[in-house]
Amino acid sequence: MGISTDFSVAIAGAGLSGLCLAQYLMRAGIDVHVYERDQSPFVRQQGYRIILDRYGLEALRESLPRPLYRLALATGDEPGGRLRFTDSRLRDAFTIAFKDEPDATRQVDRATLRSILMTGLDGRVHYGRAAAAVDDGGPAGLRLRFADGGAVAASVVVGADGVGSALRAQLVPDADPESTPMVGVYARSPLWHDGVSVIPEALRTSGVLSIADRPGRAFFFTSMRFGESPRAAFARVAPGSYAPTGDDYVMWGLLVRREEVPAGARGDLLALRDLAVRLSAGFHPLIRLLVATGELDTTVLNPFATGRRPHRWAVPRATMMGDAVHVMPPFGAQGGNTALRDAALLGRRIVDARVSGTPVEDAIAAYQDEMVPYAFRAVGTAAGLMRRLTGGAAAPHWVLTRVLPRLHRVTVPEA
Numbered sequence: 001m002g003i004s005t006d007f008s009v010a011i012a013g014a015g016l017s018g019l020c021l022a023q024y025l026m027r028a029g030i031d032v033h034v035y036e037r038d039q040s041p042f043v044r045q046q047g048y049r050i051i052l053d054r055y056g057l058e059a060l061r062e063s064l065p066r067p068l069y070r071l072a073l074a075t076g077d078e079p080g081g082r083l084r085f086t087d088s089r090l091r092d093a094f095t096i097a098f099k100d101e102p103d104a105t106r107q108v109d110r111a112t113l114r115s116i117l118m119t120g121l122d123g124r125v126h127y128g129r130a131a132a133a134v135d136d137g138g139p140a141g142l143r144l145r146f147a148d149g150g151a152v153a154a155s156v157v158v159g160a161d162g163v164g165s166a167l168r169a170q171l172v173p174d175a176d177p178e179s180t181p182m183v184g185v186y187a188r189s190p191l192w193h194d195g196v197s198v199i200p201e202a203l204r205t206s207g208v209l210s211i212a213d214r215p216g217r218a219f220f221f222t223s224m225r226f227g228e229s230p231r232a233a234f235a236r237v238a239p240g241s242y243a244p245t246g247d248d249y250v251m252w253g254l255l256v257r258r259e260e261v262p263a264g265a266r267g268d269l270l271a272l273r274d275l276a277v278r279l280s281a282g283f284h285p286l287i288r289l290l291v292a293t294g295e296l297d298t299t300v301l302n303p304f305a306t307g308r309r310p311h312r313w314a315v316p317r318a319t320m321m322g323d324a325v326h327v328m329p330p331f332g333a334q335g336g337n338t339a340l341r342d343a344a345l346l347g348r349r350i351v352d353a354r355v356s357g358t359p360v361e362d363a364i365a366a367y368q369d370e371m372v373p374y375a376f377r378a379v380g381t382a383a384g385l386m387r388r389l390t391g392g393a394a395a396p397h398w399v400l401t402r403v404l405p406r407l408h409r410v411t412v413p414e415a
Contacts, residue, residue, distance in 0.1 A: 005031050007354065010144045010154035012131035013161035014041065016110070017322035017339035019117035021158060022124060024063040024347030030354065033152070034121070035144065037130035037161070041118060041242070042111065048188055048251035048298075049224035050113075051081070051207075052106045056337035059344035065120065071237045072116050074228045075246070077107035081205040083333075085389070088212050088219075090284045090412045095206075107222075110336070111244045112230045119241045131159070131166050134318050142317055156350065156360060157318040160339075163305060165324035172310035172320060177327050180304045180383070181216070182390055183261055184253040184330065185276045187294035191223050191248040198289060199223045199250060200412055208411075210283060211389060217260075218390050219280060219287050220330075221252035252290050253330070254280055255390055258303065266301045273299055286412055304329040306383045309376045313368055316361040321346060326375040331385040334378040342371055 009025055011018045014036035025032040052060070061069050083096045118125060130147040134157050137143040145151045147166075159167035163177060191197055197204075207222035226246045234243035254276045265271040273296060280291045307326040313319065322339030346367045353363035 003029055003031050007031065007155045007360075008033070008153070009156045009158060009350065010035065010142075010152055011158045011160055012144065012167055013159070013165075013322075013324065014038075014114075014118075014125055014127075015160060015162060015322060015339070016114065016117065016336055017343040018158070018160035019114065019121070019125070020059060020063050020340050020343035021160070021321065021347050022121055023065075023068075023117060024344060025350065026121065026124070027063070027065065028347070028351045028354075030350070032124060033154075034125045035129040035131060035146070035152070036125065036127050037147075039128045041114065041125075041127070042244075048110060048186070048249070049077075049107055049222060050110055050336045051333040052076075052108055052340075053333070053337045054104050055341040057104075057106060059337075059340035062344045063347060064116070067237050068116050068119055071233055072108060072113060073106060074233050074237075075108065075112050075116075075226055075230045077225050077227060078205065081105065081107065081207070083207045083209065084203070084411065086208060086210045086411060088210055088283045089414070090208065090210060090286065092411050093211070107224065109224050109226065109230075109244065109246075112226075112246070115230070115234070115242050115244060116238075119238045131161055133170055134167060134315055142315070155317065156364070157315075158346065159318070159320040159324045160322050160343075161324050163323045163327040165320070167318075168320065168324055171313065171315055171318050172325060173314055174312055175308045175310035175325065177305040177307050179258075180306060180329060180386065181257050182255055182304045182329065182386060183258050184220075184255050184302045184304065185261075185272050185299065186251070186253040186302055187273075187276070187291075187296075187299040188249045188251045189290045189293040189295065191225065191250050193293075197223075198286070198293075200286075202411055209389065210287060213282060216257045216390055217279065218255040219252065219283055220255065221250055221287065221290055223250045224248060250290055252287075252294070253302075254291070261301065269296050269299045272301055284412060285414055302330075304386065307376070307379050309372060310368075313365075317364065319346065319364045319368060321371075326379050328379040328382040329386040331382045331389065332378070334382055338375050338378050342375070345371060 008031040011034045085093045133145045135143040210219045230243040230246035321342040349363040349367040
């Protein structure tokens with residue numbers, strides 16, 4: 001299908017939702033460009049493994065060309081799996097099981113998925129362009145302005161520029177995120193040592209949230225095992241596209257209260273690693289091993305925030321997706337899926353409007369009316385789970401770390 005240039009969409013942000021929307025619109029013949037503030041696609045860590053649920057998978061299936069969708073499945077881990085909640089010694093408190101169906105869940109590497117989403121968007125993703133504001137460009141359009149003083153004209157502007165969005169204060173002026181008391185120190189560690197997995201078979205398909213003996217501290221880890229090597233799969237399906245290395249790994253995060261992180265530690269990788277070593281000292285030896293073998297250059301500090309429900313959209317032809325509008329704590333594996341769901345929904349609304357002749361303002365309003373309820377249900381669920389699992393309430397913490405684990409076997413024996 002040829003690209004029509006009488007209608008254009010400018011997307012601020014080349015994360016999962018921005019790239020997914022670009023794929024959707026380009027397949028429909030709509031002129032779309034993505035503007036990213038980073039200087040290159042992989043200049044910083046943007047997450048590790050994510051679990052795609054039925055909404056995330058459906059969004060990819062609807063947005064991507066069929067070969068690229070199959071590439072995402074081929075490089076992902078097996079469907080299904082569990083999320084175990086344990087005490088600090090990895091004794092089970094309770095477990096959530098995911099559906100063991102290919103169309104229901106899939107575990108994927110975020111960097112690999114971003115590479116897949118960038119495939120075929122040649123010349124349409126522009127780096128080093130930090131969005132700054134949206135101006136009225138006349139009766140039928142807008143102008144997206146950049147921090148460097150440049151600007152582009154577009155019929156529609158979409159803010160998908162993450163929790164630090166430069167557009168949010170203008171587009172949804174009542175919806176600044178709210179900080180939470182929690183932060184995460186994240187990194188990844190090699191899965192294999194001398195040909196042996198550091199994750200025991202009992203936890204092979206599990207994510208684990210280990211809750212510390214003291215309230216307000218927990219440790220999360222899960223392994224990423226590639227179904228097919230990304231380099232081999234890309235060479236077969238999308239030759240010439242960038243493929244990450246595809247080495248199996250364990251992603252982990254130490255969840256602590258903000259006041260436990262020393263001032264200035266955000267940009268100091270050695271300080272973050274030392275903090276993780278010190279604060280994980282009371283956990284199971286497996287957890288201490290993961291921290292000790294963490295790759296320094298993958299270490300990041302992530303302050304947790306919760307989005308606030310927007311009540312006013314200030315620019316009719318501009319809207320927002322993903323963390324830019326509904327950031328949520330990383331509890332419940334809903335953030336990435338909700339962002340992808342946004343992209344497919346917005347793409348569908350825009351394309352339907354172009355086909356039917358409906359005003360695009362109406363299509364965007366319909367997207368917002370549908371997106372806000374499901375997105376902020378997810379925000380509420382994630383925030384509530386964070387409070388229950390890391391909060392200071394004595395009774396729930398006692399049940400999770402003392403009562404329930406006594407009813408289960410030790411998940412991972414201590415050597």
